Amino acid sequence: MPAWQAAILLQSALAQCVEKPLGEWERREQGGWAVRKRVTSWTDPLPDSMRPRIGLSLAYIVFYLILDRISFIEALHGVDITPWNPPAGLTVALLLVGGPAYIPVITIAALCSSQILPLAPISPAWGLATALVIAGGYAATATLLRQGFGLDLGLKRGRDMPLVIGAAVIGAGPVALALVTTYATAGILPWFDLREAVVQYWIGDAIGIVVFTPAFLLLWDFLRQTATRSPLLWTALAEGFVQYASIIGALIVIFGFGHNRYSFELFYLLFLPLVWIAVRHGLPGATAAVFVIQGGLIVSLEFVDSSVGAVRAFQLLMFALATTGLMLGAVVSERHRVALALAESQGRLSAILNAARDGVLTINRRGVIESANPAVEELFGCPTRLLLGTDVRNLVASPDLLDVLAANAAATRPQPLRLEIEGRREDGSIFPIEVTGGRFGSAGDERYTLVIRDITLRYQEEARAQQHQSEIAQVSRLATADEMASALAHEINQPLMAITTYARGCLRLLKHATFDLDIVREGVEQVVMQAERAGDIIRRLRDFVRTGSGRREVVDVKALIETTISLAKIEITQNAIDVQLRLAANLPPVAVDRVQIEQVLINLLRNAIDALLSSGTSRRIIVVAAEIANAAVEITLSDSGPGIADEVRSRIFEPFVTTKADGMGMGLAISRSIVEAQGGHLRLVATGEGGTRFAFDLPIAEKTFASLG
Amino acid sequence: MPPLDRTVFVIDDDEAVRKGLTFLLRAAEHRVETFASAGDFLKTYDEQRGGCLVLDIRMPGMTGLDLQHEINARGWHIPTIFITGHGTVPIAIAAMKAGAFDFIEKPLRGDALIETLERAFNQDEAQRQERVELAGLNARAAALTGREREILKLVATGESNKVIARQLGISFRTVELHRSHILEKMGARTLAELIRIAILLDQQRA
Numbered sequence: 001m002p003a004w005q006a007a008i009l010l011q012s013a014l015a016q017c018v019e020k021p022l023g024e025w026e027r028r029e030q031g032g033w034a035v036r037k038r039v040t041s042w043t044d045p046l047p048d049s050m051r052p053r054i055g056l057s058l059a060y061i062v063f064y065l066i067l068d069r070i071s072f073i074e075a076l077h078g079v080d081i082t083p084w085n086p087p088a089g090l091t092v093a094l095l096l097v098g099g100p101a102y103i104p105v106i107t108i109a110a111l112c113s114s115q116i117l118p119l120a121p122i123s124p125a126w127g128l129a130t131a132l133v134i135a136g137g138y139a140a141t142a143t144l145l146r147q148g149f150g151l152d153l154g155l156k157r158g159r160d161m162p163l164v165i166g167a168a169v170i171g172a173g174p175v176a177l178a179l180v181t182t183y184a185t186a187g188i189l190p191w192f193d194l195r196e197a198v199v200q201y202w203i204g205d206a207i208g209i210v211v212f213t214p215a216f217l218l219l220w221d222f223l224r225q226t227a228t229r230s231p232l233l234w235t236a237l238a239e240g241f242v243q244y245a246s247i248i249g250a251l252i253v254i255f256g257f258g259h260n261r262y263s264f265e266l267f268y269l270l271f272l273p274l275v276w277i278a279v280r281h282g283l284p285g286a287t288a289a290v291f292v293i294q295g296g297l298i299v300s301l302e303f304v305d306s307s308v309g310a311v312r313a314f315q316l317l318m319f320a321l322a323t324t325g326l327m328l329g330a331v332v333s334e335r336h337r338v339a340l341a342l343a344e345s346q347g348r349l350s351a352i353l354n355a356a357r358d359g360v361l362t363i364n365r366r367g368v369i370e371s372a373n374p375a376v377e378e379l380f381g382c383p384t385r386l387l388l389g390t391d392v393r394n395l396v397a398s399p400d401l402l403d404v405l406a407a408n409a410a411a412t413r414p415q416p417l418r419l420e421i422e423g424r425r426e427d428g429s430i431f432p433i434e435v436t437g438g439r440f441g442s443a444g445d446e447r448y449t450l451v452i453r454d455i456t457l458r459y460q461e462e463a464r465a466q467q468h469q470s471e472i473a474q475v476s477r478l479a480t481a482d483e484m485a486s487a488l489a490h491e492i493n494q495p496l497m498a499i500t501t502y503a504r505g506c507l508r509l510l511k512h513a514t515f516d517l518d519i520v521r522e523g524v525e526q527v528v529m530q531a532e533r534a535g536d537i538i539r540r541l542r543d544f545v546r547t548g549s550g551r552r553e554v555v556d557v558k559a560l561i562e563t564t565i566s567l568a569k570i571e572i573t574q575n576a577i578d579v580q581l582r583l584a585a586n587l588p589p590v591a592v593d594r595v596q597i598e599q600v601l602i603n604l605l606r607n608a609i610d611a612l613l614s615s616g617t618s619r620r621i622i623v624v625a626a627e628i629a630n631a632a633v634e635i636t637l638s639d640s641g642p643g644i645a646d647e648v649r650s651r652i653f654e655p656f657v658t659t660k661a662d663g664m665g666m667g668l669a670i671s672r673s674i675v676e677a678q679g680g681h682l683r684l685v686a687t688g689e690g691g692t693r694f695a696f697d698l699p700i701a702e703k704t705f706a707s708l709g
Numbered sequence: 710m711p712p713l714d715r716t717v718f719v720i721d722d723d724e725a726v727r728k729g730l731t732f733l734l735r736a737a738e739h740r741v742e743t744f745a746s747a748g749d750f751l752k753t754y755d756e757q758r759g760g761c762l763v764l765d766i767r768m769p770g771m772t773g774l775d776l777q778h779e780i781n782a783r784g785w786h787i788p789t790i791f792i793t794g795h796g797t798v799p800i801a802i803a804a805m806k807a808g809a810f811d812f813i814e815k816p817l818r819g820d821a822l823i824e825t826l827e828r829a830f831n832q833d834e835a836q837r838q839e840r841v842e843l844a845g846l847n848a849r850a851a852a853l854t855g856r857e858r859e860i861l862k863l864v865a866t867g868e869s870n871k872v873i874a875r876q877l878g879i880s881f882r883t884v885e886l887h888r889s890h891i892l893e894k895m896g897a898r899t900l901a902e903l904i905r906i907a908i909l910l911d912q913q914r915a
Binding site: 499519 | 726728730732734736794816817
């Protein structure tokens, strides 16, 4: 390849390096050989992937020179015809990985080496010639391996390793011959030594390739796989390279001019790379750096002054350096670990909050929203960022929310706070929510977390369940009615049947001119008897209805009232009615038909709710009270409604009298007969502007009453 | 021909109803026997006796419907009139399907029961008579020889003696002889009567 083309390639690679950030530049480089071999002509404009990578190229050159320097022993005739030649392994590896595009880079490296290392002077022209021999020869070997034999760069197949060894032995031969011939032609090497030189070079390169090429290929494979997962690795590697280069640089500055008095003063230069590494890589980095510095120090002293005094003095300095670096590394590692743990914890928390379907808010003691999760946005239909800094009471219809939270937090044994209140969306619509609250933060700077759940569905469920229940009750009532009607029909039909048969029999007898009067009389007597029997049946039935089923049970008044109120819970909640219970302490249980009394209570409660709603008043209070009066439990139910109109007040307990547009007028009539059947009395105590109050009393269960007395 | 037997068998668990029905039916000059339960009736009833059954559907123990099924199972033919206080369509359908003669609602309206009874008796008697006649015919048919039975079948389908003779491969004269034997054995006076008898027997087999 002409030198000018190599120069163009190098120039374009450099230009690209300047243009693009390293990370992105490296990441695109996954194409490998398969992409590169599509280029058929060197004169075509090179695609990006074809151009040598500058980082790789520089690393190659540096390693090449280092390896060449290290292996420069027993050199024949002062040129690098050495018993082993690691740069050859490096070169083959590079060509396998990067392809012929790296020929210029290899040429440069070999040229540099030829101008630096050999003890005998070589003119740049001859140096270039040898460099081109090396680059060209191994490029041919690598191309053959890669394209001719399809070598797998990860050496994953059984035949890959023998291939490399074979290529090393066979490929190094021609290169050795050509190179040694070149040296001989240049007059650097006497022709009579040609054979020995060729053999030594051949063996040296072959060993170098066998030993180093697989190692470099595996390293490359590892780096590439790691880099695929983390593109930043390349940046880290570059940084590491510069860091360790700066250690070597510092050592060169310190000892480069031999051991003199400046060596001690300059020693502190080593702190710079060590501190840098420790800060960047923590304890592992610092440990490695200390190890390298120590090694470099010993090697350097070996070169300049290995006297006991010098070594001891430098080791003391080294002790201080190592201590500083390791301590710093430990602190950095610790900080890093804490940061990771914190980030993980934050990540977990935010993942939970982001995924949660309940709204989660934090507020300060004044009710200002400080944070909110995405569910809040969904619940209230308002972007979270607009909510931050606003008062939580815009969302939650509970003016005393903060007081409740504070009171709960101040309690000696705070319970988890749970409220069922209303929420207001951005569009003004109201929906039921369940709010649970907790406190955090220090005293005087209390903050609260609120977890908000939309319970519309649950309310609907409850309403549905309640409706279902009432439907069941209705159906069972109908079924019972049907059965009762059937039984009743049979009961009454029997005497009626007898009556009609007797009466018709009599009529038949009377048709005849002569008839037996006794028989007719008997028939008529039977008619009367059976008619009386029918009357008895009806009387019995009326008694049955009046006394109800007569099934009395011992019922706890408080439970009775609470059950009833829970039955009307939806109406109460939806209409924001304040139902207050005022139950005397130690109420004795009553002996009543529980279901029937519940009916009475719910009837009175519904009347009260209807009264409150019809008035349109905002003051909606119902008070249910129970106390002992006249050896019975008296239950009163008062509302803050408008009272009962005068014209119906006196007839309110009569059937078919109602104040409601769609009322049947049966509720109070039935309620009164139920209460009376249980031995009590239902009465209207008061009605008017201040509201209406009904009262009824229930008999105390005997046993308990006796035990009380 | 057996003597007319028009007894009303009343089954009802309610004594007043039993007595009332007895009173009415006796006034209408019917013989009445009463039973407090279906079981009592089944124990004493003789299937040779004609008449009619009046029973309540709703009774403790065996219901009226159960009894009807039992009567069917025993192969009795006495007609049944159901009386019910809560007549519903499904019950009525079930009773009629089980073979009830009629279905009357409690309490009785007009003379419905008496009129229905009259119809039931008439049907019972007609059926009885038919059964008796059929029994006689069956006995007579049993006396026929194989060849006579063969010829009777062909006669019933309306074939002439000539055709019959050709079909059976016997002489016209022999067919005529057989026919006169058949008429004699079956107690028929005319050919038309014989054909009616043949059809009756055929129906019974079906």
